[in-house]
Amino acid sequence: MQNLLFWCARCVGLFYPLAQAFGVRERLWGPWNPQGVVWMHGASLGECRLLLEVIRTLEVQPILLTTQKVEVKKFLQKSLPSHVQICLAPGDHPQIMERFFASGTPRCLVLCENELWPSWIDACQKRQVPVVLISGRMTQKAFDRWRRWGATELSLALHTLDAIWIQDVESAKRFAYFAPRHMQISGDWKWLGVEPSEGKDWGARSIDLALISVHQEEWKFLEEGILKHIEFGGDCVLVPRIPAHAQWFRRKLKKQGCPVVDWPDHCRGAVSLVSQFGMVQQVLGDSRLALVGGSFCALGVHNFREPLLQGVPVLVGPQSGTQEAEITRLETEGVLRRIEDLSLVCIGREGRDLWVSGWFPWEACLHIKKTIEMSRHSSQRALSELVKLLAR
Helix, strand or coil, X not given: CHHHHHHHHHHHHHHXXXXXXXXXXXXXXXXXXXXXXXXXXXXXXXXXXXXXXXHHHCCCCCEEEEECCHHHHHHXXXXXXXXXXXXXXXXXXXXXXXXXXXXXXXXXXXXXXXXXXXXXXXXXXXXXXXXXXXXXXXXXXXXXXXXXXXXXXXXXHHHXXXXXXXXXXXXXXXXXXXXXXXXXXXXXXXXXXXXXXXXXXXXXXXXXXXXXXXXXXXXXXXXXXXXXXXXXXXXXXXXXXXXXXXXHHHHHHHHCCCCEEECCCCCCCEEEECCCCCCHHHHHCCECCEXXXXXXXXXXXXXXXXXXXXXXXXXXXXXXXXXXXXXXXHHHHCCEEECCCHHHCCCCCCCCCCCCCCCCCHHHHHHHHHHHHHHHHHHHHHHHHHHHHHCC
16 A cells, blocks of 8 residues: 555656646646637647737637647737637547536637647537638648548548638648548748838848757757857857757857857857747847758758748758748748758858858848748738638
């Protein structure tokens, strides 16, 4: 009996911190308050910002915004409008959905990208709650997983959706395999974010190079280039994908004798490290060139749109993940460049003017706005249709 109590106590000691970190209690029990609201769900910060852009176009009405990440909830709840409530998403299980609907019924559910949860959709369908999918996408990996493990559930769920807007033709073909029905190609709605060049005037931007969403595994592709840039007096800011990894990057830089400061401080001849969540937009608003992480390892490139939306040209690595078509298009437009290793890019050798000869002369920053306007056109038209649908 004592041994059993010991192991029970040990399991609680091990799993309770994890449960706290991932908000397990809230996912199982709430509290939620869906009565009469428009329920919108985004997996992480990028999707939630997309949904907040949609919310800004709606008439003021109660909104329930759910997310999968505790840190996103904590970050956004400080600045949301008074009519928007944010909480962690309920688990995808019929019993949990019964508890969710016990406290009220939403007017509709707006899902984003690939957040397709059969129990949610089924529960809404039983209560005649409209469900729509915006900016939908399905990678080949997700397609294979659904086809193998959940084809029937996904097919039933997709047939009950009231409207589907898909990012591209390839995703539409994969969706059509499970539910051959009408859907609209509307592009990636993440282009509906902040207006281009929202940051400082170009001449006033002081950060030469911002490295955002960088993983530890990518260090070997970036280290030499960063050190060269600092040697020539560059002003560089590094934003780890996981804020807690900032100390790991600090040790690596100091081992090479590279000066390090903590954001928001930054200066020439030093790397500024960001250890807080949600600082990327602030960094990019003062940056002249951005390198986007995830693209130098198997994870695939992270949010390369965020720098472009602030008028900042982008460097990415060879791993485009699910974004190959979009990366290729932007590279053709001349606002993004793929590289194998940061050390191969000649930066910082002409003082403060960091542009890569033959790729991005500073005048080309004027092309970014035109590229974004073209990317936003289909999504803006689809957004108008969504607003009319939600107003019924």
